[in-house]
Amino acid sequence: MAPILQLFERKAYPKLVEDAATMRSIPIESLFVDQPDRSTTYSASAAGLTLDFSRQAVTDDILTHLVALATEAQLRDAFAALRQGSTVNATENRPALHTLLRSNSAPEGLPNEYAAVAETRRRMQDWSEHIRSGRHTGFSGQPITDVVNLGIGGSDLGPRLVNDALQVFDGKIDAHFVANVDPAALQDALLGLSPESTLFVVCSKSFGTEETITNARAARSWLLQAGAEASALGAHFLAITTDIQAAADMGIPEDHCLPLWDWVGGRYSLWSAIGLSCAISLGWHTFSELLAGAQQMDEHVEAAVPGQNLAVLMALLEVWNTNFLGADSHVVLPYCEGLGYLPEFLQQLTMESNGKRVDVLGRELKSDSAPMLWGAAGTMGQHSFHQLLHQGTRTFSADFILPLTTHTGMTEQHGRLVANCLAQSRAMTVGRTEQQCIDSLLARGAGEERAQALATHLAIPGNRPHSLITMDALTPRSLGALLALYEHRTYFSSLLWGINAFDQWGVELGKDISGSIYEVMQNTRPSVDLDTVTLKHIAAWRAANDRAKQQD
Numbered sequence: 001m002a003p004i005l006q007l008f009e010r011k012a013y014p015k016l017v018e019d020a021a022t023m024r025s026i027p028i029e030s031l032f033v034d035q036p037d038r039s040t041t042y043s044a045s046a047a048g049l050t051l052d053f054s055r056q057a058v059t060d061d062i063l064t065h066l067v068a069l070a071t072e073a074q075l076r077d078a079f080a081a082l083r084q085g086s087t088v089n090a091t092e093n094r095p096a097l098h099t100l101l102r103s104n105s106a107p108e109g110l111p112n113e114y115a116a117v118a119e120t121r122r123r124m125q126d127w128s129e130h131i132r133s134g135r136h137t138g139f140s141g142q143p144i145t146d147v148v149n150l151g152i153g154g155s156d157l158g159p160r161l162v163n164d165a166l167q168v169f170d171g172k173i174d175a176h177f178v179a180n181v182d183p184a185a186l187q188d189a190l191l192g193l194s195p196e197s198t199l200f201v202v203c204s205k206s207f208g209t210e211e212t213i214t215n216a217r218a219a220r221s222w223l224l225q226a227g228a229e230a231s232a233l234g235a236h237f238l239a240i241t242t243d244i245q246a247a248a249d250m251g252i253p254e255d256h257c258l259p260l261w262d263w264v265g266g267r268y269s270l271w272s273a274i275g276l277s278c279a280i281s282l283g284w285h286t287f288s289e290l291l292a293g294a295q296q297m298d299e300h301v302e303a304a305v306p307g308q309n310l311a312v313l314m315a316l317l318e319v320w321n322t323n324f325l326g327a328d329s330h331v332v333l334p335y336c337e338g339l340g341y342l343p344e345f346l347q348q349l350t351m352e353s354n355g356k357r358v359d360v361l362g363r364e365l366k367s368d369s370a371p372m373l374w375g376a377a378g379t380m381g382q383h384s385f386h387q388l389l390h391q392g393t394r395t396f397s398a399d400f401i402l403p404l405t406t407h408t409g410m411t412e413q414h415g416r417l418v419a420n421c422l423a424q425s426r427a428m429t430v431g432r433t434e435q436q437c438i439d440s441l442l443a444r445g446a447g448e449e450r451a452q453a454l455a456t457h458l459a460i461p462g463n464r465p466h467s468l469i470t471m472d473a474l475t476p477r478s479l480g481a482l483l484a485l486y487e488h489r490t491y492f493s494s495l496l497w498g499i500n501a502f503d504q505w506g507v508e509l510g511k512d513i514s515g516s517i518y519e520v521m522q523n524t525r526p527s528v529d530l531d532t533v534t535l536k537h538i539a540a541w542r543a544a545n546d547r548a549k550q551q552d
């Protein structure tokens with residue numbers, strides 16, 4: 001294994017600092033003068049995806065230095081080690097074997113893990129086909145028409161995204177997703193559903209997550225209130241977890257529980273039985289195509305040289321933009337309605353993985369780790385936050401994601417969508433000078449004085465580094481490949497920063513404090529260790545609820 005180094009300790013670092021200083025005075029657009037075919041040369045393809053990074057602020061020299069960074073960090077060896085089950089998650093002393101979940105053969109040394117994955121996949125297929133055939137019935141003998149996925153974070157975002165993106169491929173059973181502990185989330189999802197034909201898939205790696213367990217209990221009550229006998233509730237639940245006993249304690253029969261393993265990180269678990277709601281709603285063929293697309297990307301990432309390796313390139317660009325060019329956020333702009341949940345999915349994947357302040361050795365980081373990630377499906381964002389992207393003072397990088405065809409048959413609308421995506425990419429590159437604004441205003445009849453006064457308001461600097469990721473169509477395969485690509489980008493960036501992408505200790509403190517506060521609210525714990533602000537708001541909560549009760 002390569003030694004753990006932070007970015008500033010890498011040999012190519014000083015050279016890249018110099019490169020960045022030079023690049024600050026060179027507009028991206030000007031790079032096309034000497035390299036008119038950048039869009040071909042600064043581009044790489046695999047598994048049905050093409051990454052065009054010609055509008056990133058990179059030159060051949062910079063790429064050489066970035067690739068040196070990847071070579072020094074031994075990214076390809078590290079990827080092979082990840083796939084073979086090395087302990088890449090040091091603080092939890094675990095491997096991270098999400099690639100095994102979509103593999104069709106056992107990596108050396110992992111026959112038992114592979115056998116468990118293959119057996120679970122078989123059971124997922126059985127459940128998916130059994131429920132879709134109408135043979136699985138609820139407490140009154142009615143076939144299941146709706147599945148409700150109860151889970152949060154990695155037990156929600158991936159399945160939610162995939163279900164939304166691939167509905168068109170065979171959404172025979174409706175899937176609904178409830179993550180928040182806010183009762184409105186469950187109530188909204190259950191509106192219009194019949195308890196007799198609704199199945200809950202409780203997804204929780206730990207089976208101890210407050211939101212999920214609270215919602216699962218509420219789902220049980222909903223079924224009981226609808227007349228189900230307690231003994232018949234098992235037919236309405238499946239559970240996906242590492243803790244089968246905890247699921248059994250909630251009354252979920254053992255043969256309704258599918259396993260998960262501690263070597264799968266929550267945010268990397270879509271490919272496991274956590275994807276069962278999708279496999280039920282979209283059908284097994286669609287789900288297995290998703291796995292196949294991801295596996296194709298795994299093969300590419302393991303085999304391709306750094307300069308042609310999509311995940312390596314994206315990690316290098318992330319580090320280049322964040323640590324050398326000073327981007328403080330990364331914007332994800334899918335021009336595809338079906339990818340509306342992609343920014344949220346990537347928020348967890350990248351910010352929970354790489355939002356770290358110490359390296360693997362526990363040393364404080366000397367440079368930034370993951371940028372903040374945000375975004376929305378185009379064109380909606382154009383009518384809200386793109387103003388900041390074009391004229392704001394913040395520095396960011398972006399990924400545009402564009403399927404080149406639509407499944408809808410509505411080619412005119414889709415053509416307009418494509419034109420908008422390409423327009424935003426072009427505007428973010430070339431911008432608009434003050435002189436162009438003045439000329440255009442004068443041509444439209446404005447007086448000289450008004451044209452001069454408005455020019456600075458209309459001018460757009462452009463020069464915003466971004467990539468375009470295109471695919472022929474959004475299919476189960478291209479989606480699988482896209483999500484696997486971002487997973488590997490995330491891992492490679494973590495290696496370049498010297499951090500652990502697979503733990504998430506920062507989320508624990510809030511969970512502990514919330515447990516204590518809830519006990520104080522329920523008067524089952526003294527409030528002595530709570531602060532005055534918290535106590536004031538607990539008192540306000542109590543008073544507001546007393547008033548609400550009196551009004552009932």
Ligand SMILES: O=P(O)(O)OC[C@H]1O[C@](O)(CO)[C@@H](O)[C@@H]1O
Pocket residue numbers: 152153154155203204205206207208209212266267352504507
């Ligand atoms: O699947 P579980 O154990 O309910 O956890 C849900 C989510 O909670 C987290 O642990 C963060 O709180 C995520 O990493 C995880 O995806």
